[in-house]
Amino acid sequence: MNTLIGILSLQGDFPKHEEAFRRLKVRTRQVRTEGDLEGLSGLVVPGGESTTLSRLLLPAFAGTTFAGTGFAERLRDFASSHPVWGTCAGMILLCKDAGDARVTCLGLLDVEVIRNGYGRQVHSFETDLAIPCLNEKMRTFRAVFIRAPRVVKVGPDVEVLARLDGPRFRGEPVMLKRGHLLATGFHPELTDDLRIQQYFLSMF
Numbered sequence: 001m002n003t004l005i006g007i008l009s010l011q012g013d014f015p016k017h018e019e020a021f022r023r024l025k026v027r028t029r030q031v032r033t034e035g036d037l038e039g040l041s042g043l044v045v046p047g048g049e050s051t052t053l054s055r056l057l058l059p060a061f062a063g064t065t066f067a068g069t070g071f072a073e074r075l076r077d078f079a080s081s082h083p084v085w086g087t088c089a090g091m092i093l094l095c096k097d098a099g100d101a102r103v104t105c106l107g108l109l110d111v112e113v114i115r116n117g118y119g120r121q122v123h124s125f126e127t128d129l130a131i132p133c134l135n136e137k138m139r140t141f142r143a144v145f146i147r148a149p150r151v152v153k154v155g156p157d158v159e160v161l162a163r164l165d166g167p168r169f170r171g172e173p174v175m176l177k178r179g180h181l182l183a184t185g186f187h188p189e190l191t192d193d194l195r196i197q198q199y200f201l202s203m204f
Contacts, residue, residue: 003204006031006040010056012048012089016189020197034074041204042083042180043075045090047146047187050115051102053089072106079108083180083203091176091183092149099152109178110155113185117150129186131162131175134195141193143174143186151176151185 005021007014009030018028031037045053057072078084079094086094092103095111103115118125124147128140141162151173154160162175174185175196180203188196 003027003041003201004029004039006037006043008043008045008053008090010048011052012046013187013189014044014046016187017044017046017087020189020194024194024197024201026197026201034071037074037078040078040082042085042200043078044200045084045086045093046189047088047090050089050092050098050149051100053093054103054105057093057104072104076106076108079106079181083182083200084108085182085184085200087184087187087189088146088148091185094181094183095149096155098149108181109176109183110158111151111176111183112153113149113151115149116147117152118145118148127164127166129162129164129174131196133161133177134199141188141195142191143188144190145174145186148174148185 003026005026005028007017007028007030009032021028092098092113093106094108095105095113096107097112098105098115100115126144129143131141154173157178159177160173161177163171164174176183182200
């Protein structure tokens with residue numbers, strides 16, 4: 001498969017995503033301008049600071065960043081016909097509302113989230129998730145949550161692929177899908193387990 005994955009590289013942990021796909025022998029390209037989207041098979045919107053990413057994508061800030069006028073709208077157009085995966089802050093950007101005036105979401109997923117919904121950096125945690133769509137129901141996925149968004153509302157056209165269970169949680173969705181759009185509130189790129197990257201590639 002002659003796949004070329006774009007990694008939005010304005011800010012955040014994009015090198016880890018590049019490394020993960022490299023291990024799968026899949027080509028990647030750093031995306032910093034609208035033109036970088038040309039010829040891509042799909043796109044990853046990585047974690048980072050959702051407020052910073054939002055500002056970099058807003059046309060109003062184009063004069064002070066390298067993002068380019070209309071970059072956010074170009075991303076929306078790209079996502080209408082190509083697979084896109086958002087992790088953590090990337091998930092926030094894909095959603096409809098982040099409950100924060102400093103963040104302008106792309107509105108691609110009918111989902112509402114709360115930024116840093118599980119606490120600040122010191123409240124980061126790891127946990128084992130059951131993710132049946134990975135076709136290994138008995139093998140959990142070790143998920144890393146860092147200043148993760150908390151999903152508070154999911155629209156009827158969005159499929160929940162994994163939830164947080166346990167006494168600290170209320171079964172909140174942490175992995176979502178709608179058509180060729182994928183979102184994870186955790187960071188699969190920070191583990192050696194490549195099953196979610198492979199799942200994303202299977203959506204092509």
